[in-house]
Amino acid sequence: MTVKTVVFHALETGPALTVLGAVHGNERCGPEAIRRLIGDVEDGTVALSRGSLQLMPVVNPKAYAQNVRFVERNLNRQLYPKDEKVHYEDHLDPIVCDLLDRTDVLLDLHSFASPGGPFIFLSGKNPDELAYAKSLGVSDFVYGWAEAYGGGGSKESQGTTEYARTRGALAVTLECGQHLNTDAADVGYRAILMALSHLGMLDASCPAASGLGQSAAAADLRCVRMKSVFYRDEGASFCKPWRHFDAVAKGETIASYANGEKLVAPEDGFIVLPKEAAATGGEWFYFGTATAYPE
Ligand SMILES: [Zn+2]
Known part of the structure; x- marks a missing residue:
């Protein structure tokens, strides 16, 4: 079994944006969005002006093949390289962490079981990260979930975004909607383009840049602070x-x-x-x- 990472380098130096899909194997929108983007970079619809774009369409290939959230361990918890590998997912930790070690900005694409549309989990008060999250074309945000229910800073609750932040990256988890929403992959695809644009990495003359919409207007933002479970x-x-x-x-x-x-x-x-x-x-x-x- 292998894990595929696709990297596109612009000729100008700039930030390294990493996009992850299928950290949970039954969340299919991330791989679809990332594969569409790879095709669009290869045919010139999307062009980079600077930096590097690191794409891992399927982070957990065995769970993806079985269409399950995980096989032996939730990859989005206790994410760090382990000396003793017990579970299948333990072998993926160093591959993901090595990529995140070389990442300035992370976009991790997920979906969820409840009926509903896309939203972003916000955590902490890093102004650069808050501005980045707001730029992704999504208008709904949940704030304080990690602090209230995620264990707040313990290795137990450490997933991709938490690990990336320990390495100095800006990191966002985008929930693209319910697993089977027909527009979930579109939400993820647009967010990748919006991230590239926000980071000054998208060549303004490429076809995808001209069709790119605006970030959500301030008046349309809905932010909910978690109160109780x-x-x-x-x-x-x-x-x-x-x-x-x-x-x-x-x-x-x-x-x-x-x-x-x-x-x-x-x-x-x-x-x-x-x-x-x-x-x-x-x-x-x-x-x-x-x-x-x-x-
Ligand atoms: Zn997920």
């Missing part, structure tokens, strides 16, 4: 099929318990990543409130 009780059910980022008003019924009691929104806010079919005791949905885009 809800676990599913035995027999509890949503009162309607919630989608990620559905707005709820204070007191609005979200779900009902087996005994007939209602679960209502504690304040005006948003449903984040609802999992209708969560197992009893499992993470059911998150609740967050609107916040300004962090500066």
Whole structure:
């Protein structure tokens, strides 16, 4: 088994942008977006003016072949080279980390199970990273998830973005929408072009540059700060099929318990990543409130 990395170098020096797909093997939009981009660079639709573009379309090839999230270990946790390799994914760590060691900016393309559209996880307060995240053509952001639920800085919760930041890179995870959204790969593809443009790496005279849209307008940005996580009780059910980022008003019924009691929104806010079919005791949905885009 091999892992493929494709690198395009412009003749002018500049930043190294790395784009990853299928860190989770069942998230198919990243590989599709990256392969489309490779074809477009090769036929001249996309041209680089400076820097290098490092593309790893399928980071976890065995999980991708099996269409599963991972085979033996979630590659996006505990990501660091290990002296003793126990799981299959442990053999991928040094390959990914070596690439991230040579990266100035990371774009990691994912998708998710809940119904809903694209969003970006924001973490920390690095102004360069916040400006980069805002440039990718996506208008929805979840802030403070890693701090609240990701363990905040431990190696246990270290995935691609966390590892890349320890190496000084700007890093963003883009969730391109639900796994099967027909536009998920388009969202990822456009984000790669927007990243190249933001970094001054896209040749303004190439065909792709002329068709590139604008970043989301400030007024259209929706940023939700994570407040709480809800676990599913035995027999509890949503009162309607919630989608990620559905707005709820204070007191609005979200779900009902087996005994007939209602679960209502504690304040005006948003449903984040609802999992209708969560197992009893499992993470059911998150609740967050609107916040300004962090500066
Ligand atoms: Zn993922």
